[in-house]
Amino acid sequence: MLRRTFLKGSLATGTVAVAVSAGLLSPRLVLAAWPKAAFEAKSVQAGLSSLLGSDTTTPSTDINIKAPDIAENGAVVPVTVSTGLSGVESIAVFVEKNTSPLAGNFLLGERAKGYVSTRLKMRKTSNVIAVVKSGGKLLSARKEVKVTIGGCGG
Amino acid sequence: MAKTIRIRAKAKGDTTTVKALITHPMETGQRKNKKTGKKIPAHFIQEVVCKHNGATVMTAQWGPAISKNPYLSFQFTGGKAGDTIELSWVDNKGQSDSASVKVR
Known part of the structure; x- marks a missing residue:
């Protein structure tokens, strides 16, 4: 069968x-709901305003990005974003110097905790930016990851 | 399609951690076939939906910058052992798959 x-x-x-x-x-x-324009945006600002309606974010110390300081292989960079903030609606992850910076957007339900972990491709050394939408506010954190071998194209 | 999803969910106290591995090429559309010089068409997962006992707890919208054979992990509260976690994905070519697992 x-x-x-x-x-x-x-x-x-x-x-x-x-x-x-x-x-x-x-x-x-x-997929009608998939934000095509945001994923095709060529800059973090454009992606942000397309995805979340605003490109201004407030840096926050409550967001923690766990990523390696040096990633040998840019094709697989483990990234974990966690936050202690309550009422987190979504977590967007950007790689600043990728051709299309928006890597993923995680829409969190009411009961989901502010924690997502995944693996990203990075073209070259760049900042990884996490933008957390919480209570209508956009909060961000960034971390630089050095990449020795790029992971987009070849 | 063969089975593409490996998923585990574990409850500890009030928090349930879901970990999933999906087998998928995640082509960006920017890579070139070295022999023909033609671009390999983009083929990546666009949406991952995860449900707990039928209620959506997390929806991930992904671009091609997520690594090949994606790994995903997240946490939610209110789950307990024996609950059903269902995870499904849809890619840009309209392919999809889903899998479910009991919380341990």
């Missing part, structure tokens, strides 16, 4: 992929 569903699944995704490559189906239409 499992093999059957597997076959069906791969067939279905296969047709979708064909439709996408033929240009019949724009992949952007599938």
Whole structure:
């Protein structure tokens, strides 16, 4: 049974992929909520205002970014953002010198804690900026990560 | 698609920590195929939704700057052992997968 569903699944995704490559189906239409403009913005400011409606953030000491000081491989940079603030609505992570700085935006539900951890690609040595939206305010923290081998392109 | 999600959730006191590993190429659309010189088309996860007992606790919107085979971890309160955590993702080509696990 499992093999059957597997076959069906791969067939279905296969047709979708064909439709996408033929240009019949724009992949952007599938997800309406995905903030395309913010992810394609070329600067942190543009990404911020597109994503959160404002590009002014207040530096905060309550946000903690855990990332290596020196990352040997820019393709995999583990980054953890944690904050003790309450009422955190979202955490956005930017890599300042990437072609498109916005790496990810985490929308946190009511019960989620101000903590996310993931791995990022970094093109070169740059600041990692975390922007926390809490109670309508934008708070930010940054940390520099030195990259020896870039992780975008090759 | 074969199984792409490995997920674990563990409750400690009031806090439940969810850790997930997804198998995905996460192509940025900027890399070039060295032989043909053509750009490899972008192929990355755009949205990850995580639900606890059917209620969404976290939604991640991702760009191509998230590493290949992404790792994701977050915490929430109110979970207990035996609860169901469901995680699903959708990428820019419309592919998707989901998996669920019981909180330990």
